[in-house]
Amino acid sequence: MTQAEFDDAIGNAARILSAARQPVITGLDTDIAGVVAACRLAERIGAAIDHDASDSALRFLGVLRDAGMMWVTPTEGLALADTLLTVGERPLAESPGPLSAALDGSQRNIRIVSLRAGGPPPRNARRDMQSLDAGTDGMPGLLGALRARVNGRPAGAKEGLEEIDSLVATLHEASFGVVAFAPEELDALATEMLAGLVKDLNISTRWSTISIPESVTATGAMMATAWMTALPLRSAFIGGRWQHDPWRFEAKRMLAAGEADAALYICCYAEPPPDWLPDIPSVLLVNTKQVFPRRNSVRIAVGQPGRDHDGVLYDRMSASLAHRKASAPTNAPSAASVLDRIAARIATS
Amino acid sequence: MIRLKGGRVIDPKHGRDGVGDIWIDGDRIVDPPADGRQAETYALAGKVVMAGAIDIHSHIASANVNVARLMISAQNGGSHASRDAAPMRMLPSTAETGRLYAQMGYTLVVDPAVNPSDALHAHIELAMIPVIDRAALLILGNDDFLLSMLRKGESGDAVQDYVAAVLGAGRGLGVKVINAGGAAAFKENVRAFNLDDVVPTYGMSSRAILTSLQRAVSSLRVPHPLHVHCNNLGLAGSAATARATIDAAEGGPLHLAHLQFYGYGSEGKRGISSAAVALAEKLNATKNVTIDVGQVMFGPTVTVSSDTLRQFGQKTFARPRKWTLWEGEGNGGGIFPIVYSEKEFTSALQWAIGLELFLLIDDPWQVYFTTDHPNGAHFKRYPEILHLLMDRDERQRWVERLPKAAMEMTRLGEVAREYSLFEIATMTRAAPARLLGLDDRGHLGAGALADVAIYDDSPDRTAMFRSAHLVFKNGDVVVRDGVVVSDRPGRTLSVNVPPAPGMRRRLDAYYGERYGGSADMIEAPEAAVAAVAGVETVFEGVACRS
Numbered sequence: 092m093t094q095a096e097f098d099d100a101i102g103n104a105a106r107i108l109s110a111a112r113q114p115v116i117t118g119l120d121t122d123i124a125g126v127v128a129a130c131r132l133a134e135r136i137g138a139a140i141d142h143d144a145s146d147s148a149l150r151f152l153g154v155l156r157d158a159g160m161m162w163v164t165p166t167e168g169l170a171l172a173d174t175l176l177t178v179g180e181r182p183l184a185e186s187p188g189p190l191s192a193a194l195d196g197s198q199r200n201i202r203i204v205s206l207r208a209g210g211p212p213p214r215n216a217r218r219d220m221q222s223l224d225a226g227t228d229g230m231p232g233l234l235g236a237l238r239a240r241v242n243g244r245p246a247g248a249k250e251g252l253e254e255i256d257s258l259v260a261t262l263h264e265a266s267f268g269v270v271a272f273a274p275e276e277l278d279a280l281a282t283e284m285l286a287g288l289v290k291d292l293n294i295s296t297r298w299s300t301i302s303i304p305e306s307v308t309a310t311g312a313m314m315a316t317a318w319m320t321a322l323p324l325r326s327a328f329i330g331g332r333w334q335h336d337p338w339r340f341e342a343k344r345m346l347a348a349g350e351a352d353a354a355l356y357i358c359c360y361a362e363p364p365p366d367w368l369p370d371i372p373s374v375l376l377v378n379t380k381q382v383f384p385r386r387n388s389v390r391i392a393v394g395q396p397g398r399d400h401d402g403v404l405y406d407r408m409s410a411s412l413a414h415r416k417a418s419a420p421t422n423a424p425s426a427a428s429v430l431d432r433i434a435a436r437i438a439t440s
Numbered sequence: 441m442i443r444l445k446g447g448r449v450i451d452p453k454h455g456r457d458g459v460g461d462i463w464i465d466g467d468r469i470v471d472p473p474a475d476g477r478q479a480e481t482y483a484l485a486g487k488v489v490m491a492g493a494i495d496i497h498s499h500i501a502s503a504n505v506n507v508a509r510l511m512i513s514a515q516n517g518g519s520h521a522s523r524d525a526a527p528m529r530m531l532p533s534t535a536e537t538g539r540l541y542a543q544m545g546y547t548l549v550v551d552p553a554v555n556p557s558d559a560l561h562a563h564i565e566l567a568m569i570p571v572i573d574r575a576a577l578l579i580l581g582n583d584d585f586l587l588s589m590l591r592k593g594e595s596g597d598a599v600q601d602y603v604a605a606v607l608g609a610g611r612g613l614g615v616k617v618i619n620a621g622g623a624a625a626f627k628e629n630v631r632a633f634n635l636d637d638v639v640p641t642y643g644m645s646s647r648a649i650l651t652s653l654q655r656a657v658s659s660l661r662v663p664h665p666l667h668v669h670c671n672n673l674g675l676a677g678s679a680a681t682a683r684a685t686i687d688a689a690e691g692g693p694l695h696l697a698h699l700q701f702y703g704y705g706s707e708g709k710r711g712i713s714s715a716a717v718a719l720a721e722k723l724n725a726t727k728n729v730t731i732d733v734g735q736v737m738f739g740p741t742v743t744v745s746s747d748t749l750r751q752f753g754q755k756t757f758a759r760p761r762k763w764t765l766w767e768g769e770g771n772g773g774g775i776f777p778i779v780y781s782e783k784e785f786t787s788a789l790q791w792a793i794g795l796e797l798f799l800l801i802d803d804p805w806q807v808y809f810t811t812d813h814p815n816g817a818h819f820k821r822y823p824e825i826l827h828l829l830m831d832r833d834e835r836q837r838w839v840e841r842l843p844k845a846a847m848e849m850t851r852l853g854e855v856a857r858e859y860s861l862f863e864i865a866t867m868t869r870a871a872p873a874r875l876l877g878l879d880d881r882g883h884l885g886a887g888a889l890a891d892v893a894i895y896d897d898s899p900d901r902t903a904m905f906r907s908a909h910l911v912f913k914n915g916d917v918v919v920r921d922g923v924v925v926s927d928r929p930g931r932t933l934s935v936n937v938p939p940a941p942g943m944r945r946r947l948d949a950y951y952g953e954r955y956g957g958s959a960d961m962i963e964a965p966e967a968a969v970a971a972v973a974g975v976e977t978v979f980e981g982v983a984c985r986s
Contacts, residue, residue, distance in 0.1 A: 123564065123972050124971055124972045124974075127568070127972055127973075127974070128974075152510055152513075155507075155510060155511050155764060156510070156511055156512075156513065156514050156762070157762060158762050159511065159758075159762040159763040159764035159765075159775070159776065160764050160766075161764070161765045161766070162766045162767075163766065163767040163768065163772070164557075164766075164767070164768040164769070166557075166768075166769065166954075166955040166956070166957070166961075167767060167768050167769050167955075168767075170584075170954055170955065171627055192956070266628070266629070267627060267628075293752070296629060297626075297627060297628070297629045299766075299767060313510070314506055314561070317506050317509045317510050317513070318501075318506055318509065318533060318534045318565050318568065319533055319534065319535070319568075320533055321509050321513070321531060321532060321533040321536070322509075322513050323510055323513055335513060335514075401967070401968065401971065403560065403564065403968050403971070403972050408955070408956070408957070409557055409768075409955075409957070409961055410766075410768070411503065411557060411558045411560065411561050411768075412560045412561040412564065413560065413960070413961075414560060414960070414963075414965055414968040427971075427972075431974070
């Protein structure tokens with residue numbers, strides 16, 4: 092894109108967004124600077140803001156808001172743990188992943204038990220790893236049964252009570268136990284049951300959780316919107332203030348229901364165009380050469396943080412933010428810089 | 441050039457309290473020009489002129505605060521983008537934080553509790569707080585690296601190098617220790633931890649950790665003394681812990697945080713009483729120790745603390761009943777909402793104890809004005825507290841309507857003292873600047889940074905301090921008639937410690953082996969912070985004492 096083409100694109104983007112009555116900012120698959128710039132732009136144009144992988148983050152948030160959680164950063168948790176309880180598939184299957192050193196035995200010896208919902212064991216599972224299948228009760232039922240037995244109450248589990256009690260004894264023996272789970276694999280009830288189980292275990296011994304989110308940009312976006320707006324994702328700047336409603340301001344729902352009349356879609360990674368993005372006036376900040384067929388749209392190529400340019404991203408292991416230097420720097424602009432240019436153009440027009 | 445003409449200038453550092461002028465040239469206060477040059481003049485007859493206020497202990501950024509924002513977000517309501525006064529929310533956004541503080545005449549706020557492994561996040565948030573300047577104290581004292589050094593008996597010089605390396609990487613203004621050894625002990629299932637208790641795996645006491653950090657901070661000549669959150673926060677009888685910690689300073693400089701939460705004896709039929717009188721007497725006789733109060737005010741708020749052991753222990757006080765506790769390298773964080781009720785004995789006692797400490801500690805250079813925001817109360821409540829300190833009748837009105845059983849456990853009703861404006865300026869400006877080693881702040885002498893707050897001299901001190909008439913930040917008007925008129929970016933102050941390259945290499949190896957990373961995990965690179973915050977410069981260095 093030449094400079095003149097870029098300037099035109101910025102102008103067209105500003106025109107599309109400022110003309111909209113209810114724009115929505117979505118995708119949001121970008122670095123922290125990109126989310127910050129998106130929040131600022133949202134305030135200028137009265138937009139709703141959401142990440143396209145925010146479902147599990149909002150479920151986790153729901154439990155945080157209703158009951159609270161206990162967690163430990165993966166780096167610290169894996170340094171301390173003598174017992175690791177994995178819940179679901181992805182904590183085990185992701186390779187390399189946050190648990191790799193624990194799973195392959197290269198780290199010091201940690202006792203590992205996995206709670207699974209059926210299927211063959213993952214290839215990188217240790218041979219000495221104990222496994223418990225959720226069976227017909229599913230994961231919420233299994234976690235509920237575990238929690239009941241941890242507290243010495245009758246469990247409603249239809250099967251495997253002896254195995255559950257044996258596992259409970261293992262959990263109580265831990266000096267520092269960690270439950271590793273992937274938020275997108277657990278529904279709200281299972282997450283809440285897990286949170287309660289861990290808190291109950293802490294009556295007598297020490298346990299915590301490690302959350303392994305699939306999307307680091309969704310977690311980063313949640314952090315950034317919290318300090319920018321004092322609210323989580325799925326919020327909108329309306330009437331001079333930020334409002335939060337996880338149903339009303341879910342971007343995919345708004346777009347499907349025709350409640351948004353313009354979309355700003357941001358994806359700094361080489362992902363295909365989402366099929367849920369309707370053909371409405373759109374501004375596309377993307378890092379793919381794939382085609383987004385639509386009539387009234389502006390497409391601006393942006394760089395990938397940590398590759399084309401430096402960026403600050405959520406780091407799953409430290410559960411904080413980390414600075415990633417550009418591994419292969421290019422001239423591709425960052426999403427943040429483009430968003431700021433659009434905002435500036437709107438301000439002056 | 442600017443002339444602030446005819447206001448009542450209160451400048452305790454220079455012993456000044458009288459009608460006069462202040463001259464500003466650029467970002468500095470200057471002597472009156474000899475050449476009679478023209479100046480933009482602000483007529484301030486009937487106004488009170490002070491340096492910008494400084495808050496040395498307020499939780500405004502980093503993981504704990506941000507998690508708390510999310511945790512209470514259903515109750516929180518959204519933030520405002522405009523600069524107008526926004527309704528008070530329990531935890532404001534970064535933008536609101538800067539504006540709300542500026543409205544009250546504050547120009548510098550210190551977050552007292554940043555975990556070094558969260559430094560980048562914390563500094564990004566701090567850099568996004570507009571208008572005011574900011575700083576962070578970095579938490580040490582529960583980190584495996586330090587405790588391992590002490591276990592091995594490494595030298596004071598080595599500990600000093602470690603502290604310097606952490607401060608340098610994480611851009612701290614000073615060092616905070618929170619229940620030294622307590623969070624580490626809690627990871628080993630210890631549920632109570634006193635000053636002379638020993639962290640099981642490491643084998644040293646809380647006292648040993650505390651004194652080693654105190655020595656390191658002093659040897660480095662970091663201006664701000666070690667900032668201490670003592671053991672046993674919130675427990676009946678915790679006044680004994682505070683006294684023991686004061687003694688542990690052994691004549692060296694030490695700062696005790698939110699002392700109100702340690703102002704408890706264990707007398708009376710409820711097993712809790714005020715120990716403020718004895719604590720105040722001890723502090724009046726111990727000039728090497730400073731304290732901030734951590735005043736409680738009635739209403740809902742949220743507790744945000746890196747004292748994971750005590751937050752776990754106190755979770756039953758959560759209202760509504762929800763609590764979060766996270767752990768990381770060193771300290772972590774405990775968060776739960778709370779309601780201090782004026783109908784409730786303990787809340788009323790806490791409220792009274794904080795005021796007793798303010799009023800019974802004689803020297804306003806020794807006692808610092810905080811609510812430990814948000815733990816005791818939102819920082820927006822500061823004007824009400826100032827009013828209580830300055831107006832005995834206002835205090836009495838409250839004392840008479842609070843639970844009698846609680847008031848009878850304190851001496852608050854008998855205390856006649858009323859803070860003067862000079863003492864308020866000392867406590868909220870001159871003293872904090874001195875404590876933090878900021879020679880060009882907290883006063884209005886020539887050469888000072890032109891951070892100036894001007895108030896209407898109203899008998900309603902709450903209204904007076906709630907909305908400043910004018911606030912200058914670096915010589916620019918940022919507040920006019922209580923309205924923020926500029927979102928200029930501030931700076932984050934950090935102490936310039938000598939580099940410790942050998943220790944940095946050692947930390948790289950340590951973080952690699954233990955965590956699979958590097959010492960980058962505790963670093964806050966300025967370029968990274970600046971890029972997110974959208975500013976060119978983030979940090980401003982503060983010299984160590986010479």
